[in-house]
Amino acid sequence: MALNRLLVTGAAGFIGSNFAHYWHRHYPQSRLIILDALTYAGNRANLTDLLAHPQVDLVEGNICDRTLVARLLKEYAIDTLVHFAAESHVDRSILGPEAFVQTNVVGTFTLLEAFRTHWQDQGKPEQLRFLHVSTDEVYGSLGPNDPAFSETTPYAPNSPYSASKAGSDHLARAYYHTYGLPTLITNCSNNYGPYHFPEKLIPLMCVNMLLGKPLPIYGDGQNIRDWLFVEDHCSALDAVLRGAAPGETYNIGGEAEVKNIDLVNLLCDLMNDLAPDLPIRPTQELITYVTDRPGHDRRYAMDISKIQADLGWQPSVTLEDGLKKTVTWYLEHRDWWMPLLSEEYQHYYKQIYEYP
Numbered sequence: 001m002a003l004n005r006l007l008v009t010g011a012a013g014f015i016g017s018n019f020a021h022y023w024h025r026h027y028p029q030s031r032l033i034i035l036d037a038l039t040y041a042g043n044r045a046n047l048t049d050l051l052a053h054p055q056v057d058l059v060e061g062n063i064c065d066r067t068l069v070a071r072l073l074k075e076y077a078i079d080t081l082v083h084f085a086a087e088s089h090v091d092r093s094i095l096g097p098e099a100f101v102q103t104n105v106v107g108t109f110t111l112l113e114a115f116r117t118h119w120q121d122q123g124k125p126e127q128l129r130f131l132h133v134s135t136d137e138v139y140g141s142l143g144p145n146d147p148a149f150s151e152t153t154p155y156a157p158n159s160p161y162s163a164s165k166a167g168s169d170h171l172a173r174a175y176y177h178t179y180g181l182p183t184l185i186t187n188c189s190n191n192y193g194p195y196h197f198p199e200k201l202i203p204l205m206c207v208n209m210l211l212g213k214p215l216p217i218y219g220d221g222q223n224i225r226d227w228l229f230v231e232d233h234c235s236a237l238d239a240v241l242r243g244a245a246p247g248e249t250y251n252i253g254g255e256a257e258v259k260n261i262d263l264v265n266l267l268c269d270l271m272n273d274l275a276p277d278l279p280i281r282p283t284q285e286l287i288t289y290v291t292d293r294p295g296h297d298r299r300y301a302m303d304i305s306k307i308q309a310d311l312g313w314q315p316s317v318t319l320e321d322g323l324k325k326t327v328t329w330y331l332e333h334r335d336w337w338m339p340l341l342s343e344e345y346q347h348y349y350k351q352i353y354e355y356p
């Protein structure tokens with residue numbers, strides 16, 4: 001297994017930047033080339049300390065740029081591509097699906113094609129890997145008593161976001177079956193932790209509590225998600241890169257299913273305890289039910305027995321500990337999230353929350 005020279009796409013975003021920090025901490029000798037278009041979700045500040053290290057470089061560019069991708073693969077003699085770059089927010093995919101098809105489907109296709117050429121040009125070495133990072137949302141929605149999603153659950157994506165991720169998963173799978181390209185696919189549940197852009201539920205709630213703004217709960221608040229602390233996702237990807245056979249797919253999850261309203265109440269309790277001064281206390285007073293997300297999936301749950309059995313991975317951070325770390329991080333990093341509440345963000349916010 002090589003794993004010495006990584007091209008990591010989308011690592012100026014939430015999970016990718018956590019992965020870059022994780023990887024550099026565990027394998028400081030590894031070369032890390034980050035390719036990121038720095039969209040609204042990409043942020044150099046997520047990588048500041050890492051970029052000071054000579055082993056880590058950030059290239060600003062688009063994964064749909066085949067010439068650029070081919071050049072990076074060759075110039076840096078990449079042996080492992082870890083693909084995080086995506087349009088990742090369901091609500092934005094409902095407002096404007098086109099960017100999701102471009103980046104998630106066409107971008108993944110472009111990377112696969114460039115990587116196939118790179119692999120073929122070297123005589124198809126066995127140790128190269130293309131890890132495609134995907135989501136549990138490709139499996140659709142569960143009823144309250146349905147068994148959790150397994151790797152053999154049929155795909156049934158319901159949003160433009162999940163449909164575009166499903167398309168990219170199918171391409172990664174097909175490149176293994178057709179060409180023998182050593183691809184790996186992971187499907188993970190909802191992540192949370194540091195550097196999470198404040199459009200997603202947990203960081204949005206933390207930021208709004210600190211600003212004394214309403215905490216918008218979609219529909220009846222009874223939708224269920226399975227939450228995984230981002231550091232545990234990174235260790236799962238590490239286990240997959242080191243131990244999985246080419247062509248394999250693994251589900252990753254936190255075994256921590258919670259209803260949205262219960263999760264928000266937990267966050268409120270933590271913030272009430274941890275924040276020295278708050279505009280509104282208790283923060284539960286800010287909870288506001290708003291119009292539901294169109295096509296809102298009711299429940300996600302992951303069966304993680306395959307990764308546990310094959311690779312010995314399991315989540316290590318409890319929901320209670322992970323949420324406490326996360327709330328503390330948002331409390332201590334106002335300088336990180338304040339600049340993100342830009343004019344573009346306010347425009348987006350109005351579209352989602354003020355025009356039902």
Ligand code: NAD
Binds near residue numbers: 011041133190
């Ligand atoms: P994010 O939105 O925080 O980050 C995405 C990154 O990709 C940003 O840095 C952005 O600038 C970059 N990017 C977007 N379009 C690009 C393009 N065309 N070319 C190059 N870079 C581009 O996303 P995230 O939450 O960190 O998710 C990362 C990956 O993990 C995604 O593929 C997502 O589908 C998957 N995933 C996310 C979760 C979750 O809970 N956040 C769970 C499971 C899987």
Ligand code: DAU
Binds near residue numbers: 134137188
């Ligand atoms: O399941 C994995 C997926 O998790 C990833 O593939 C996506 O990239 C990631 O964005 C996330 O998708 P969700 O739609 O589950 O996450 P989000 O944080 O947007 O919403 C979580 C739940 O909270 C969902 O049921 C919708 C609800 N919600 C969300 C927001 C932003 C609210 O009730 N109010 C809100 O303001």
